[in-house]
Amino acid sequence: MKLxxxxxxxxxxxxxxxxxxxxxxxxxxxxxMRLERLETLALLALVVVVVAAxxxxxxxxxxxxxxxxxxxxxxxxxxxxxxxxxxxLRDGFQPAALARSAGLGLRLALMVASGIVFLATTRxxxxxxGLRTLGLPYRVAFALTLAFRLVPTFVASGRxxxxxxxxxxxxxxxxGLVTRMRRYTPLVVPMFLTSIxxxxxxxxxxxxxxxxxxEKRTDLVEHRFGGRDALAAVLLVGxxxxxxxxxxxxxxxxxxxxxxxxxxxxxxxxxxxxxRP
Amino acid sequence: MRQRTRPGVLPGSAESLGVPRAEIARRVAECLGLVGLAxxxxxxxxxxxxxxxxxxxxxxxxxxRPSLILLDEPTTDLDPVGKGEVHAILRRLAADGLAVAVIxxxxxxxxxxxxxxxxxxxxxxxxxxxxxxxxxxxxxxAAGVEPPVAARASRWLGLAEVVREERFxxxxxxxxxxxxxxxxxxRLATRGEAPVIEVDHLVHRYPLRDQPAVDDVxxxxxxxxxxxxxxxxGSGKTTLAKHLNGLLPPTSxxxxxxxxxxxxxxxxxxxxxxGYVFQDPDHQIFSATVWEEMAFGPRNLGVGEDQLESRILAxxxxxxxxxxxxxxxxVLTKGQRQRLAVASVLATAPEILVLDEPTTGLDYxxxxxxxxxLADLHRRGHTVLVITHAxxxxxxxxxxxxxxxxxxxxxxxxIPELFANDEVLARARLRAPTAWRLGRMLGLETLTPEExxxxxxxxxxxxxx
Numbered sequence: 001m002k003l004x005x006x007x008x009x010x011x012x013x014x015x016x017x018x019x020x021x022x023x024x025x026x027x028x029x030x031x032x033m034r035l036e037r038l039e040t041l042a043l044l045a046l047v048v049v050v051v052a053a054x055x056x057x058x059x060x061x062x063x064x065x066x067x068x069x070x071x072x073x074x075x076x077x078x079x080x081x082x083x084x085x086x087x088x089l090r091d092g093f094q095p096a097a098l099a100r101s102a103g104l105g106l107r108l109a110l111m112v113a114s115g116i117v118f119l120a121t122t123r124x125x126x127x128x129x130g131l132r133t134l135g136l137p138y139r140v141a142f143a144l145t146l147a148f149r150l151v152p153t154f155v156a157s158g159r160x161x162x163x164x165x166x167x168x169x170x171x172x173x174x175x176g177l178v179t180r181m182r183r184y185t186p187l188v189v190p191m192f193l194t195s196i197x198x199x200x201x202x203x204x205x206x207x208x209x210x211x212x213x214x215e216k217r218t219d220l221v222e223h224r225f226g227g228r229d230a231l232a233a234v235l236l237v238g239x240x241x242x243x244x245x246x247x248x249x250x251x252x253x254x255x256x257x258x259x260x261x262x263x264x265x266x267x268x269x270x271x272x273x274x275x276r277p
Numbered sequence: 278m279r280q281r282t283r284p285g286v287l288p289g290s291a292e293s294l295g296v297p298r299a300e301i302a303r304r305v306a307e308c309l310g311l312v313g314l315a316x317x318x319x320x321x322x323x324x325x326x327x328x329x330x331x332x333x334x335x336x337x338x339x340x341x342r343p344s345l346i347l348l349d350e351p352t353t354d355l356d357p358v359g360k361g362e363v364h365a366i367l368r369r370l371a372a373d374g375l376a377v378a379v380i381x382x383x384x385x386x387x388x389x390x391x392x393x394x395x396x397x398x399x400x401x402x403x404x405x406x407x408x409x410x411x412x413x414x415x416x417x418x419a420a421g422v423e424p425p426v427a428a429r430a431s432r433w434l435g436l437a438e439v440v441r442e443e444r445f446x447x448x449x450x451x452x453x454x455x456x457x458x459x460x461x462x463x464r465l466a467t468r469g470e471a472p473v474i475e476v477d478h479l480v481h482r483y484p485l486r487d488q489p490a491v492d493d494v495x496x497x498x499x500x501x502x503x504x505x506x507x508x509x510x511g512s513g514k515t516t517l518a519k520h521l522n523g524l525l526p527p528t529s530x531x532x533x534x535x536x537x538x539x540x541x542x543x544x545x546x547x548x549x550x551x552g553y554v555f556q557d558p559d560h561q562i563f564s565a566t567v568w569e570e571m572a573f574g575p576r577n578l579g580v581g582e583d584q585l586e587s588r589i590l591a592x593x594x595x596x597x598x599x600x601x602x603x604x605x606x607x608v609l610t611k612g613q614r615q616r617l618a619v620a621s622v623l624a625t626a627p628e629i630l631v632l633d634e635p636t637t638g639l640d641y642x643x644x645x646x647x648x649x650x651l652a653d654l655h656r657r658g659h660t661v662l663v664i665t666h667a668x669x670x671x672x673x674x675x676x677x678x679x680x681x682x683x684x685x686x687x688x689x690x691x692i693p694e695l696f697a698n699d700e701v702l703a704r705a706r707l708r709a710p711t712a713w714r715l716g717r718m719l720g721l722e723t724l725t726p727e728e729x730x731x732x733x734x735x736x737x738x739x740x741x742x
Contacts, residue, residue, distance in 0.1 A: 169577030189563035
């Protein structure tokens, strides 16, 4: 079973300083929250896709396509049906409301997708290192690393418990809700107890390896900010600026005029292409 | 620029101790090399095999540059070759000047250590060189420690210390012991009955893995057989076994158990026919009393309360836990919990028993009890399939061996045929037990220490033991 999204590859995004990525992620979230129109959110989606491509992580995103699509469709539907203004149930069908709902669905899917790109291009150790650089105490950052490390272990022991009980005839698929809930006792108790035992052993193992020895820790992971981090920062600032003032800028007469002539040019081009035999 | 060597867990210990960064990178490479894991720097620890993980754990402790390294049963879960590899590493470290102390109850691998401390009831009972100390066969057995087979053989020859394996044939000849060739051992009896388990071109693929875990395996097991399922860690034996009660569905191929298609019948239905005992009893024990734990399986299968009591009592009797019926399972010893797991499966009265590593982690006495229990169940007519790394168990109890390597079934036949087949043994990382290896030097096919002893004493030599 592959439980982690991280892809051990060489790419510009992999090589970014973890702090850069740790800052970029919430900034991207903020930009997504600020944008509302479907068109601008689609532009942001393009940005995320470009970053994923640069990070050679498109397949990681594609691998989660079902999750992303479910999020997108479910959110869109919910907003479209139940929105307080323009919702289908209250105000009947309104194309603008549908577009708005789709935008909100896309916003959520985008945030998850950028999270996937982050995890696919950042080692847990680097993630923790980034958090420490940002001032988080080592123990907290270590707990995060540990949580990631333990996921496959807990999944494996959970599976082992379920198999052991199914082999003794435990049936989790039939019966009413209450009976089914009660049937989970044989799963929960052994999982809980094995987890406690494991935590106990883990604590001893950490101590034997000098955890909290009082010495000043060496951090093996080392990163320096480089040109690509500066470039990423500039692009991020540009993105934020565009999300904040892009709309105003676009409504300036000069920009409007420029956009109008560009549009006319495109239309002419299209007409020419269409009239060709 | 970025650090190139960034292994997942290894640097942890040295980092905690504030060792400079360049030094850590050097140590990581060196320690991985010492345990034969050079080039593994970037692997996720979760993707390593059992033996590799154990070696990584040793390396991670070595990275702290200790002057003493303590190991608590470091080879319990490993396949025979993996065990040998770990012990070879420890010997090399000791030769380099590191003090190595191993806590162990299996004595077979301990003969080449410098010194053994035998603890009993919290006190050091004996202290001495292994080849001398382990020769005290009767005392060891009385204290619940299994003496190595080579020690028993040395006793029979009247030697002053445990013989080195490569010197065994010479010692026998030097003492003028006449070896009595035992008669031709009865070969695997072919039974006429229809198979109770049929596996037909079974393939199982886990998601996102390139190699199938089980690759085109076909076999048949007849009622009442005692079969060993062998192979290295990660060879696919547990995956194969989990198809026998429907825990895993075949990717392709078919499995028929007691007349049911395993995939269609489902695990709950097959539980009536196949009892599956997992390696770790703590993965299944959840009840407040032994009695309740025993009742879980039969109740799931709809056994009425009137029959329940007699079934539970019978099963507890078989495993010798009748006295413990009202106790909390969590206060039982590991051996008792292991037997409780077997009993709770027996209470469902299955005709087929599958046991995954039933003797792992048990001490000598508990192991002997478990084996006597399995032999007893076999005599009562149960079909028994054991997954194990313990070759002495295979030699003394099983009639037939199935050997897996890389997902394929590479051997299906009698135990002597397996031990004589060096190619299969090497491929599956197995090693014939000591009694066989020693017997072979004398031109014998002895599976158990008792057979070896009979051959040596029957010839008129030896002082007995």
